Amino acid sequence: MDATAGAGQLWAISDLHIGYRENRALVEGMYPDSDDDWLIVAGDVAETVDDIRWTLATLAGRFRTVLWAPGNHDLWTHPSDSVTLRGVARYEHLVDVCRELGVITPEDPYPVWHGPGGPAVVAPLFLLYDYSFLPAGCTSKAEGLAYAENTGIVCTDEYLLHPDPYPTREDWCRARVAETERRLAALPAGLPTVLAAHYPLDRHPTEILRHPEFAMWCGTELTADWHRRFRVATMVYGHLHIPRTTWRDGVRFTEVSVGYPREWRRRPEPPGRPRRILPMEVEAGDRGAAPGVGRGRGGTP
Numbered sequence: 001m002d003a004t005a006g007a008g009q010l011w012a013i014s015d016l017h018i019g020y021r022e023n024r025a026l027v028e029g030m031y032p033d034s035d036d037d038w039l040i041v042a043g044d045v046a047e048t049v050d051d052i053r054w055t056l057a058t059l060a061g062r063f064r065t066v067l068w069a070p071g072n073h074d075l076w077t078h079p080s081d082s083v084t085l086r087g088v089a090r091y092e093h094l095v096d097v098c099r100e101l102g103v104i105t106p107e108d109p110y111p112v113w114h115g116p117g118g119p120a121v122v123a124p125l126f127l128l129y130d131y132s133f134l135p136a137g138c139t140s141k142a143e144g145l146a147y148a149e150n151t152g153i154v155c156t157d158e159y160l161l162h163p164d165p166y167p168t169r170e171d172w173c174r175a176r177v178a179e180t181e182r183r184l185a186a187l188p189a190g191l192p193t194v195l196a197a198h199y200p201l202d203r204h205p206t207e208i209l210r211h212p213e214f215a216m217w218c219g220t221e222l223t224a225d226w227h228r229r230f231r232v233a234t235m236v237y238g239h240l241h242i243p244r245t246t247w248r249d250g251v252r253f254t255e256v257s258v259g260y261p262r263e264w265r266r267r268p269e270p271p272g273r274p275r276r277i278l279p280m281e282v283e284a285g286d287r288g289a290a291p292g293v294g295r296g297r298g299g300t301p
Helices: 021-028 049-060 087-101 141-151 169-185 204-208 212-217
Strands: 010-013 038-041 065-068 120-124 193-196 232-237 244-248 251-255 275-278
Touching: 021 049, 038 049, 038 120, 049 065, 049 087, 065 120, 141 212, 204 212, 204 244, 204 251, 232 275
Parallel strands: 010 038, 038 065, 120 193, 193 232, 232 251
Antiparallel strands: 010 275, 244 251
């Protein structure tokens, strides 16, 4: 593990979806509050490698440390992308892009946050899903997919997220879970962790989905006890486009997504503002102050 000292703040954001012009503008105006701030980007940056590279390069040029965990959109083999790699090959290509930019990935040593609220291991995770968050009354993936198709709610992953060389996405998920579990179990027992993934480690955040059948594409039961096993201070996730904080077994789960313009325009708070993870700040609604948007380092206009 790398140990990086600093006096700044640890922030997190996800689901930037910069293919939307309005969301790209949010990234253009996103700056830290200090030279020591870190930023977690918990997936769904964009659908093309060029857009992902631009976003992470922009943020890495402003924040001291940027950590990236892939989302499903990042892993799509999209018709609009000139990069036609699929599955593991696409993920490994994105890891190479991140390393060129100095961005920490799930394949790198987990850094230790030594700023306010630390020390804590900050671990970006790539875990996927295995269809174990089944709709009520369904007992198998086949039943769940049939139910979802009947409601008209089927994730685009079924067409664009390829698991090659694994036979299925759930096989890829199980391999990712096993490798990540091994790495987390080897961490020093005395350090708390901030685990950041695109999907929540526990199913409970999906309970308020307008379309509960979509939960099948939102995680795996294999990680349901990780927030207790691995000394988690905060579990950071995105994907649901429902930014909020919940608590499970005394552990903070924080959804940090921006979402699509049609979603964030309905919210009262300004869009595109990262959530503060450390030092932890609990206020009304458990929302901490966010770094300046449209402002330079240190809040300079």
